[in-house]
């Protein structure tokens with residue numbers, strides 16, 4: 001080791017990481033399991049368990065990396081007298097608790113990359129610095145105490161609630177230095193799921209840094225698990241587009257938002273240290289700053305996709321109806337296209353002002369299709385915009401939309417996780433197959449016509 005340069009050291013570590021990342025796909029993994037595991041009686045829970053078992057082996061999972069980094073960063077502080085660093089103690093306690101928990105599913109959490117941590121702890125400080133470089137871990141965020149967040153949110157006053165997701169309440173808050181924050185407090189749902197979701201979201205977002213992604217300020221692991229973000233003062237695109245303040249969204253803002261989301265997605269897919277698939281792109285997960293700059297948020301379902309993988313297979317059906325790509329329905333296949341497809345649905349919402357799925361369960365894609373096929377693009381435009389839009393820009397957005405969004409059915413994005421599915425998977429599958437066999441080619445031809453003629 002003594003003769004190694006830093007570059008050599010990093011290269012070796014990258015190679016070793018790449019080898020460890022050569023994991024087989026879930027389907028291959030399932031073949032290793034006893035026969036019959038995937039029988040018709042296999043539950044989503046079984047599949048989830050298998051997926052978690054697989055992740056456990058992957059030291060580069062968001063949770064594994066998070067734990068390795070947190071333990072490394074705080075290891076020297078833990079050695080100090082207990083009173084010296086209560087924040088580090090919160091993390092240590094948090095991980096200790098996780099390890100002790102007898103929850104069956106927590107037992108399979110991929111947070112015990114112990115050999116890795118032990119290995120790093122025995123290395124020099126220079127080498128442990130390399131750890132953070134290798135993991136591209138942004139350690140600038142703060143570990144808040146519970147009392148700090150209580151103070152910031154007026155003791156979690158219900159008047160401070162600015163958003164409610166499937167798993168969390170989001171509170172507006174203010175730090176002593178005047179910084180406005182949004183505190184995402186995981187309260188709903190199953191504790192195991194919350195823990196997995198919290199660690200996974202934190203592990204992923206700690207690596208993300210782009211003007212069009214939500215800004216993590218810190219987190220709290222004292223009692224409740226909480227994520228703290230910079231406040232996006234205009235709330236979500238969904239609440240603005242489908243709420244009473246719709247008139248704030250003139251065409252130029254909508255166009256700016258569409259471009260910003262595209263930039264954010266491109267960053268996640270191609271420019272970020274790790275290839276990230278968001279998996280839940282929708283208007284509710286796009287926050288808006290006071291300048292209408294869009295920020296992609298809610299990385300609770302996001303996955304890392306190692307370079308050498310073309311895709312991932314996800315056994316558990318997660319996300320929001322109305323935004324699912326056909327191949328996800330058919331094969332559980334996830335890659336960049338999964339997000340790009342959902343982005344197409346989102347673009348259609350921006351143009352039309354309609355939700356992905358309305359209260360009558362009608363999909364905006366199905367609604368829009370006849371207009372697109374008849375080349376009546378102007379009839380797609382949100383009536384609240386009148387004639388006040390740029391036709392050239394609209395043409396571009398429509399073309400992208402036609403390439404991306406053909407999913408036929410869905411549900412209200414806000415309630416999709418909370419109410420049972422009415423459509424069966426097989427119905428969705430048939431739609432997807434139909435789309436794959438005939439419509440794609442027809443739509444592609446149509447796209448080419450519009451691109452050449454741009455008749456709007």
Ligand SMILES: Nc1ncnc2c1ncn2[C@@H]1O[C@H](COP(=O)(O)OP(=O)(O)OP(=O)(O)O)[C@@H](O)[C@H]1O
Nearest residue numbers: 163165166167168170182229230231232236284298
């Ligand atoms: N940084 C922020 N600034 C302003 N509002 C926010 C912020 N973060 C979240 N919100 C609001 O809270 C809502 C829920 O947040 P988020 O989507 O992260 O929660 P969730 O429980 O993961 O939701 P989901 O059910 O979609 O998974 C958002 O739609 C938005 O309205």
